[in-house]
Every structure is written in C-alpha cells, then in structure tokens.
Amino acid sequence: MGSCAAGPLPEAMRRPGRSKTRVRRFVRLWDHPGMVHRFEPLVIRHTHRLPAPCGPAGQGAVAARQFDAILMSVGFKLSAEALGHLSALSEGTVVDTAVRTLDTVRAMVGDHVQHNAYFIDFPAHVPDTLDFWTRCVSEALTDDASRDSVLAQLSTGVLDLLTLPAYGGYQHTYAQLLAAHDELIAAAGDRLTVLHLGAALDEEVSALYLALAGSTTPLGDEGLADLAALAEHCVDGPQPGEIPVRENRAVVNRARLEAGAGLLVDTVTDVLRLACALSGGDVTLLEPTRFRSPSRAVRRALLAGLDAVVCASPAKLADVAAHREAFKRLGERLHAHEYATRWPHAADVFAVARGEKEARSLDSRVAELLGAGDVLGATRLLESAPGKLFRALDHLLRVCATQEERDAVVAAAERGAPRVSGRVVLSTREHLHNRADPGGARRVFINRLGRAWVSDDTRPPVPEAERERLIAALDAETRRRLPAPGHLLIDPEVLDVALPLSGKATAAGLGVLPRGSLSRVDGELLRFFVHWKQTARSTDFDLSALMLDASYETVAWLSYTALTELEGEHSGDITDAAEGASEFINLRLGAVRGTHVVPQVYIFSGEGFEQVEESFFGFMLRDAEQKGRPFEPRTVRMKSELRGPGRVAMPLTFVRGDDGRWYAKWLHLYLRGTPSSNRVEGNQVSVATLLRGLAEREHLTVRYLTGLMADRATATTLWDGASVPEGPVTYIGLERPEGLHPDSRVLTPENLRDLIPG
Known part of the structure; x- marks a missing residue:
C-alpha cells in the first residue's frame, strides 16, 4: 500500500515542468x-x-x-x-x-447603459391601463400590416398584446427621451x-x-x-x-497549480474543489461540474494531492461519501487506475466512491447512535468535529431524554466553542436566538443560492435553560475573540446592518447590504428600476411592486397590468431586450397605502437571470421638485446585480416603521416561479407568506458585535456626522468619513466581513 512520511506535501503535487526555484521577474502594474x-x-x-x-x-x-x-x-x-x-x-x-x-x-x-422608458414623459402622463391597451388596439387596426391579424384575434375574444405594433417596444429614441425631460435639480439628499x-x-x-x-x-x-x-x-x-474558507482555497490553489507552486489541501474535498475550479465549475459543489480532460501534469498533481491527504489521515476517506458521484466522475477523468501503484491512497478514494471500499462517515455513525437512543455516545463522537457538533445542537437537545444528557450536550458545546470558526459561532448564536418557544411561528428556508420557501415550524422548542446557557457561552466566546478596538467610533446608521456571515447572502453592487439588514429611507419619491440585456433570444422581464397592509393582505400593485395607482406609476412594458431594456416604478411614499412595499422582478419569457448578458435592479430617492430623467445616477441609492436561480427576484422590501418612517429590509431572494408568464397577480399569496415568515426572524446585527466590543474599548462614541477624533480609532459605519487618523481601522460595508472573528 506504500508509505508516507510526516512533513510537507510531496513534490509530485507541484506541476512538473516548472522549477520550484523559478523566480518571476517583479514588474510594477503601472508599467x-x-x-x-x-x-x-x-x-x-x-x-x-x-x-x-x-x-x-x-x-x-x-x-x-x-x-x-x-x-x-x-x-x-x-x-x-x-x-x-x-x-x-x-x-x-x-x-x-x-x-x-x-x-x-x-x-x-448602472449608468453605463442607456435607460430608456416606454412612456417618454414618465412619470408624467402615464395613461390608465385600459385606455393604453385600447389605444394600442386602435392603432393596430389602422395599420395595414397588423389589421387582419388583430381582427382575427378579436373575433375569438382573446387578443395577444405582444402582436400589437405599438406594444412592448420603445416608440422613441433615448435622445428624444432626454430632450423631453428637464435637467435634474441638485438636492442636499443626493447620494455622494x-x-x-x-x-x-x-x-x-x-x-x-x-x-x-x-x-x-x-x-x-x-x-x-x-x-x-x-x-x-x-x-x-x-x-x-490562513485561507479558512474552502471555496477561496480552491480558487487560490488553481492559480498555484498553474504557477507550479505547492497546493494547500488537507481534505479530499479540497482536491475535488480544485478539480472543479480547473474545469470552470462550481467550487461550492452545489452544482455538478462537467470535468474536462486535464493534462498529464495536472492529473499527477491532483492524484498526488489525494494520496498525501489520505496517507496523512486515512479517516478522511469518510468525506468521499458526501460527494460520491462527483468523485466517480473525477476518477474517470484522472485515469486513476493507471496510477494505483504509485498513489495507492488516491486509488482508495475512488474505490470508496465506487462502493468497493467502506469508509463510514461521521454522520452515519452519529445517526446510528441516535437511532439507538445513545445521545451521550453521539455527543462524544461529535466532539471530534466541533463544527458538526454545533450544527447538530438543536437536534441533540430536542432528542435528549434526561437532564444528564442535556447537560452533557451543552458541556460538549462549551468545550468545543474555541475550536469552531467565528462564523459558525455567530450563526449558532443567531439560530438559538430565534429558537425560543415558536408559538405558531413559520420556518424560513433559504439556501446558498438565495432560493427561499416557508413552512410551519413544527419542531418543539429548545429547552429554555439550555438555550440561555448556550447563548451566554457563545457571547463569551465571541467577546474573547474580538480584538481590543481602542477608541470605538460608530456611525449609528450601521447598527441595524446584519452581520455578513456569508457573501452568498449579499448580491454584488453598490449600496447593497446583507440579507436581514435594515436601512433608513429618506425622500419623497422612491423609484425602482430594472435593466436587462438578453444574450440569444427574446427576453421579457417585468418590474412590479406589491403594496401590503400590516396583516400582509394586498392593498394594490403596480405592474404592466396596472400602470397607475394612487401610489405611483409604472413606466410601461418592454418585451424584448436585444439592445438592452429598462423599466421603472415611481412611488410617492406619502401616498402609499399599507405598511409594506415589495418590488419584484418577474421573468415573463425568455432567458433566466443567470443566462442574460446583464441584469440589475436598484432604487433611487428624490425630492418632489427635482424632476430629471427617469434614471439619474446621483439619486441612485442601491444597484444590485440579478444573478440567481428561479424566475422571480425579490431584492428587498420597504417597511413603514412604528415611527412612521420608511426602512429598506434587504432580502436577496429568488422564488421558483413558473417557466413562463410569471405575474404579480399570481404571486401575491406566496410573497405575503414569505414576508410574514421573514418578519418573525431576527438577524444578528452590527449592534450585537459593537456591544461586545465596547466592553474592551477605551472609549465608545456615536459619530455625529461631523467631526472625528484626532487619534486612531476603530471606525464602523456605512461610509468612511474624511479626516480619520491614518492609523485608524475602518470597517464599512465593503469590508464588513473583517468584523467577523476567525
């Protein structure tokens, strides 16, 4: 079976043909x-x-x-x-x-494209929906090219609006739209x-x-x-x-392999992720990768990596089971059978994947013990993998039959806390906070792709005494890991921003905050926009906004089927985006009936969010007298990329607070929808149900961590938006103020992830 010695991973893990002493000439980027x-x-x-x-x-x-x-x-x-x-x-x-x-x-x-609107005067002179459709039909009946088709459809009682010449396409150029609008009047509230x-x-x-x-x-x-x-x-x-996140490690390993540097792998899954990266696949392993045929040098490097990992720790063969099919496909591409003698431990990996060799996973052994009612045995076994123990805490505490078992589970968690990543500590803390007696609460599921669904929470509550004991232990562990901030300077506007425990819960863009964050909305006019450009086939995105009351009942909506309401106006339906297309919704916040405004982007037909060449959503805030074009870049408060699964996007929702002011709550969600013809009318119940469930869940915010940091700070100051202290500070806010001491540590949404302790 071969042997292995302690020390660095073998030279075979380097890409042959490149000298390990090779020195790349350093050249400044400016050259x-x-x-x-x-x-x-x-x-x-x-x-x-x-x-x-x-x-x-x-x-x-x-x-x-x-x-x-x-x-x-x-x-x-x-x-x-x-x-x-x-x-x-x-x-x-x-x-x-x-x-x-x-x-x-x-x-x-989002100002790199031309944002035209169907109605040239939008938001002025937007017609009533029925009047607009009637006008489109009348114009079609006077058009020789379309008259016969329209008459034939009318005789059946059903008319396809998309066949009308005046419907769904711009009736004017972008230059004509610009000429129809006055220049934007600058306002103090414009984004800077x-x-x-x-x-x-x-x-x-x-x-x-x-x-x-x-x-x-x-x-x-x-x-x-x-x-x-x-x-x-x-x-x-x-x-x-250290590179603690495995997906990041895979991306770095790809660069290292291509440069002939040694690989950073300590699990068989690290090697699998690297193989996915080399094939342009999904390093998160959520989606299957079609592995390419690698060069002989790459095959040797990957097999040597697997061999070294298993040689150093044979128990890691148990990780293969979680991705059995992927390992089988990889083994075929690596021609592993040709190297069974040279790298026998790598051969064991593929033998386990094919079911020819047994390597029981920790999860299966834990499941067996729990099935036999041995909670203490399962807990002892999980202590060897504290991350898995933390993820199983809720289930373990619910199946405990005695106080002795509950005490053993909590004690194991307290011992294991120092060996768990800060992200898992905080995620567990957030979970336990939301696991008090549910009292009919709903359970919200959101996967790493942003797809969401809701069900009734039928789980019994976590025992209260153990829940409080664990929360106290997690608070203490988090406080221990946080650095001493010195003088802590905090922008109050950042306190309700949710902790960025995963980049998957935040879309790329400008002014975007993590899922669950609350931010204040100041302005009289709220305007949403969506822009998309199709790749290969005609694609119709539809921007809609649903207004709900405090009981999540529908009050009204704005969409291409309801162009005007008391609250505002829709800019008109664009049904093809070969050159790019934009739609807008204009809302007067003072006129909004209800307490929730939910903007949504529906795919009516064509390509999905991940297939189009480009798609993004955002919102602007204006004063009533500002006028200007439908899209004015300096009034944009947020622009978010739309890249996710499903056929319905819900980037955020707007909520009227108890103080009467409006707040944005960030969602970054995608609903499955239907393959075509998605409309706001058919989605009201599912949206209301999802929002109700989300409203019942509380996220850990910056307020939580700054509260723990304040215990070790030499001083804590809420920034007044004007002067800043003369000496170094730890500043946490939405934007970096001018005048901070050069030795200050600055944390804003762009690098807020650095606030999460390792």
Whole structure:
C-alpha cells in the first residue's frame, strides 16, 4: 500500500515542468496599462479607494477639479487627499485616470447603459391601463400590416398584446427621451460616495488579494471571480497566513497549480474543489461540474494531492461519501487506475466512491447512535468535529431524554466553542436566538443560492435553560475573540446592518447590504428600476411592486397590468431586450397605502437571470421638485446585480416603521416561479407568506458585535456626522468619513466581513 512520511506535501503535487526555484521577474502594474485597466476597477469597486496614480509631476489642478465635478454628476466625489494628489500630477495623467475611473463608477451605479422608458414623459402622463391597451388596439387596426391579424384575434375574444405594433417596444429614441425631460435639480439628499486616495496600485492589489483570500466568510460569485484574477497575479507575492474558507482555497490553489507552486489541501474535498475550479465549475459543489480532460501534469498533481491527504489521515476517506458521484466522475477523468501503484491512497478514494471500499462517515455513525437512543455516545463522537457538533445542537437537545444528557450536550458545546470558526459561532448564536418557544411561528428556508420557501415550524422548542446557557457561552466566546478596538467610533446608521456571515447572502453592487439588514429611507419619491440585456433570444422581464397592509393582505400593485395607482406609476412594458431594456416604478411614499412595499422582478419569457448578458435592479430617492430623467445616477441609492436561480427576484422590501418612517429590509431572494408568464397577480399569496415568515426572524446585527466590543474599548462614541477624533480609532459605519487618523481601522460595508472573528 506504500508509505508516507510526516512533513510537507510531496513534490509530485507541484506541476512538473516548472522549477520550484523559478523566480518571476517583479514588474510594477503601472508599467503595463492593460494590467491597470484590469485591476484598478477591482480596487475601486471593493474598497472605494482610488489607487494613487503615478506619473510626471505637473499642473493638474484644473483637470482634477473638472474630474471631481464630473464624478459628482454621477454621485461620486474625490476626497480632499485624492484631489490634492491628482492636482500635483500632469494634466495628461489626470485625464487618463479620470477616463478609467468614470467608466468604473458609472458601471457601479448602472449608468453605463442607456435607460430608456416606454412612456417618454414618465412619470408624467402615464395613461390608465385600459385606455393604453385600447389605444394600442386602435392603432393596430389602422395599420395595414397588423389589421387582419388583430381582427382575427378579436373575433375569438382573446387578443395577444405582444402582436400589437405599438406594444412592448420603445416608440422613441433615448435622445428624444432626454430632450423631453428637464435637467435634474441638485438636492442636499443626493447620494455622494467619496473615493479616498489609496496606496500605489501594486500595494492595493496585494492588500485586496490578501483580504479576499483570507476572508473568514464565503465570498459571493463576483468576489470569487475577482479573487481568481487576483490570485493569478499575486501567486508569487505575499500570501495570507490562513485561507479558512474552502471555496477561496480552491480558487487560490488553481492559480498555484498553474504557477507550479505547492497546493494547500488537507481534505479530499479540497482536491475535488480544485478539480472543479480547473474545469470552470462550481467550487461550492452545489452544482455538478462537467470535468474536462486535464493534462498529464495536472492529473499527477491532483492524484498526488489525494494520496498525501489520505496517507496523512486515512479517516478522511469518510468525506468521499458526501460527494460520491462527483468523485466517480473525477476518477474517470484522472485515469486513476493507471496510477494505483504509485498513489495507492488516491486509488482508495475512488474505490470508496465506487462502493468497493467502506469508509463510514461521521454522520452515519452519529445517526446510528441516535437511532439507538445513545445521545451521550453521539455527543462524544461529535466532539471530534466541533463544527458538526454545533450544527447538530438543536437536534441533540430536542432528542435528549434526561437532564444528564442535556447537560452533557451543552458541556460538549462549551468545550468545543474555541475550536469552531467565528462564523459558525455567530450563526449558532443567531439560530438559538430565534429558537425560543415558536408559538405558531413559520420556518424560513433559504439556501446558498438565495432560493427561499416557508413552512410551519413544527419542531418543539429548545429547552429554555439550555438555550440561555448556550447563548451566554457563545457571547463569551465571541467577546474573547474580538480584538481590543481602542477608541470605538460608530456611525449609528450601521447598527441595524446584519452581520455578513456569508457573501452568498449579499448580491454584488453598490449600496447593497446583507440579507436581514435594515436601512433608513429618506425622500419623497422612491423609484425602482430594472435593466436587462438578453444574450440569444427574446427576453421579457417585468418590474412590479406589491403594496401590503400590516396583516400582509394586498392593498394594490403596480405592474404592466396596472400602470397607475394612487401610489405611483409604472413606466410601461418592454418585451424584448436585444439592445438592452429598462423599466421603472415611481412611488410617492406619502401616498402609499399599507405598511409594506415589495418590488419584484418577474421573468415573463425568455432567458433566466443567470443566462442574460446583464441584469440589475436598484432604487433611487428624490425630492418632489427635482424632476430629471427617469434614471439619474446621483439619486441612485442601491444597484444590485440579478444573478440567481428561479424566475422571480425579490431584492428587498420597504417597511413603514412604528415611527412612521420608511426602512429598506434587504432580502436577496429568488422564488421558483413558473417557466413562463410569471405575474404579480399570481404571486401575491406566496410573497405575503414569505414576508410574514421573514418578519418573525431576527438577524444578528452590527449592534450585537459593537456591544461586545465596547466592553474592551477605551472609549465608545456615536459619530455625529461631523467631526472625528484626532487619534486612531476603530471606525464602523456605512461610509468612511474624511479626516480619520491614518492609523485608524475602518470597517464599512465593503469590508464588513473583517468584523467577523476567525
């Protein structure tokens, strides 16, 4: 069977043909304009910092001020430090920087496309729905090309609106729409996102790579894609001391393998994830990957990795069962049988996958003990895997028959807490907080793809004494892990932001907050927008807004079937997006009946959210007198990518609070819907049921962690939005204020994941 020795993973895990002593020549990113265009946008999107441009000194003050003015027109602004740095450079350097940065920030806010509206005067002069449809029919009857078809349909009593020439397509150009609207009047409430001055691009890229690779929480799809690009570039530079998230490790391992560096694997699943990454598949292992035929060098590296892991710890063969089919398919691509003698432990992996060798998983052994009523035995076994123990706590406490068993389970959790990741500690704390006597509560299920469904919670409650004891232990463990913050400076607006325990619970975009977060909505007019561009076939997205009362009963809705209501107007239905299409809903918040406004994006026909070339949702806030175009970038408060399963998207909902003010509650959810013809009329009950269930669930927020941090702070101050302390602080807020001491630690939504202890 071969043998193995303690020490580093064998040299065979390196990609042959590359010398391990190879030294890549270090070249500054600024020496390669293509690299600047590739990585500068990543830094700006993730950090809201402008990497310090370098170039010849000069008189760039005028160009820098013009750059700042143009930025303000799309809702961004240079910090004083950034403006000063640019002013000392040559005019050409400033102009080049401005062009690149403007492209980036316009895409961030959704201003990189033309947002036309069906009704040229929207939101003015939007007709009644029935009047509009009647007008479309009348125009079709006067059109020689469509008259006969319309008459034939009318004779049957059923008319397809999509066959009417005037329905579903723009009747004017984007330039004509611009000419029909007055210029936007600036208002104090317009969004202004400050771009702070960063370090040199090389340093910013390296820091961003270390932050993403070393994240203690999983990244979203965009974050993983960005990490892949950064890992390829930074493979020979500084590396994080630890990569705790396995998906991140797979992305980094791909870059390391291609560069001939050693792999970071300590489970057989690490190797499987790497194989998925190499085939362009799903490193989260949620979706099956079609493995490509790898080169001989890659096959050897993967097999050597499996062999080393199992050789060092044969018990890890038990992990194969969780992904049996994937390992079988991988074994076929790796031609594992050809290397059975050289790497026998790797051969064991595929033997287990095929059922030729037994390797019982921990889960099956625990299930067997619980089936026999041996709770104490199951608990002792789970102590060897504290993460699994924490995930099983609820079930264990519910099946305990005696106080002795309950005490043993809680004691095991208390002993295991220091060995569990901070994300699992906090997730368990949140779960237990919501597991008091349910009293008829609903159970909300949300998978890692954002798909949601609700059922009645029929589980008995967790025993109260044990629940409180565990919560106290988890609070103590979290407090122990949090760093001493020194002077803690907190923006009160961030306190109700949910902790980002997973990047999967937050969509990519601007101004986006994690699922469960609450943020205040200030403004008289609330305007939603959706934009999409189809890839290959005609695609019809429909923007709708459902108004519900406090009992989650429908009050009204706005959609292409209800163009006007007391609350506002719909911009009209666009049914094809070959060149891109936009729809809007305009709401007067003071006129809204009820307590909930639920914007939704329905796929009526065509490609899904993950198939279209581009799709995003957002909302704007305006004062009543501001006027302007249907889409004005500096009034955009949030722009979120729509990339998820299902045929109905629910990015967020708006709730009228007890104080009479409106708040956004972030959802990032996708409902299955139907293959075609999804409409708000057919989805009212399911949306109401889901919202009712979500309203009953409380998320851990920044308020919770800052409360624990305050115990160790030298001072705690709520930021008043004006002055900042002179010395270093730990600042937690929605945006970084100007004037902070350079040694301050700054945590904003862009890097709030760093608040989660490891």
